[in-house]
Amino acid sequence: MSVMPDNSLASAQWGSTPNPRLAGARPQVPAADQTLRILSLLARQPGPIAARTIATQLGVPRSSVYHLLATLEEHGFVVHLPAERRWGLGTAAFELAGGYTRQQPLAHLGRTLIAALADRAGESAHLAVMTGRDVLYLVEERAPRRPALVTDVGVRLPAHLTASGRSMLAALPREQVRALYPDAASFADRTGRGPARPGELRDLLREVRGRGYALEDGEVTLGLASVGVAVLDHIGWPIAAIAVTYPTDSARDAGTLAAHLAPVASELGRRIGGARR
Structure with missing residues (x-):
């Protein structure tokens, strides 16, 4: 007759399963544990990293790392950059990040800030997050006597065509942008304007980084x-973006509007635990 360990006995008595981490035991599903550790490691990096770096930092055999990365790549959670022999997060990981953002109080925390921004700027303002190659709008505040916009709550638009999306893409590592937009087929179009090739997007994002804010006009x-x-x-890491939209013929100065946006982005980042800009 075997004797049940004390922690198992307590588990049986109280109807709970002991946490293997707390009990000092190995994970019951090593592959799942290693997969989550890989994703967590990639999420903490400023850009894609080599498989050998992943294996070294996590103490996982390199052969296992390659097998797990191949499975994650098949499901879109990581992307492989063959030229650099590096791995980064894929669009499915962005989907998870967007899902978390939608479920946590980002929209609630940002709503009053976006409303105040619309009042100060006198233009419609909105808050959006990245989800794959799209932006998803979480909050919109329409200014008085301004036209209705397509950027209503819940709407998705191609990130490379929007000021919100461009501001977030410009903050991503260049390798990550290249993974999201590998070729001309990755670029959607709405009005015949905007980047249509990776090189055009690269030049545009360079301008955004130099200027400190993103623009779009009629795209x-x-x-x-x-x-x-x-x-x-x-x-x-870009977790969201704020933007204001205005009629092209209103002669508004983009730099002046950006000056209204910067402190709002800083305050929202502070409220959700991010860094001040």
């Missing part, structure tokens, strides 16, 4: 332009 809706600024987390 989402003809006759309307937008200015966007990214909200960054504690390691500089």
